Amino acid sequence: MTTSPEPTQLPATLAPNYTIPIVLIAVAVPIAALQIWVGLIIGIFGLFLSIQTAIIKLEFTPTTLNVYRGSKVIRTFPYSEWETWKIFWQPFPILFYFKEVNSIHFLPIIFDARMLETCLEYHCPEQGQS
Template structure:
């Protein structure tokens, strides 16, 4: 399902994305949940490492709950609630990649002036479909 922003409301549809619509990715809690579960036995064996892993898992859970990625016709936008916190225009992208296709955990993209690594906290299939449509790999 894809959320297309129309005016001030979000329209949900099951159609494939097109470059003219805005697609909002649904959150995925897979990585945070795995980290928190992994931290439980680590807390017994190595308490400090287990604590750090659990804390990181909870931080990623918070990020998945609060951040929204939207693919518009021209940009990848990151929102916290209704506030736009970062915009990445596709015209500045040089390359992108999703690491470990079987179990996608990391999204990389390179802009003209910077490189970004993001944990996959969003639906990886929709992420890949939007990337392939809006920013074909170089």
């Protein structure tokens, strides 16, 4: 059994969490029996999120949140530019929102939500959960 790193052990990379994709795929099957197109769309979205969960990683460093696709950094978000953040729908978190000075971002929770919240509270405590 592996344990999640502490946010002080930087960089901290969040573990993947397949809960949302699995739930979507499981829900798509009975919905498809009633409405094939709706079930198919939900199932395809669940499959898409499964693939994203496998390849997208979030890494917290001392100064930035880095988003990786595989081993390549595709986006960097400096904490100094963050205005606010929130994790929606506790106790089953499904969406992570954060606002920078010039943009807004929404990410599905496809990674360890507890570690995400721990890292956010450590790096951006004054911006969080308003």
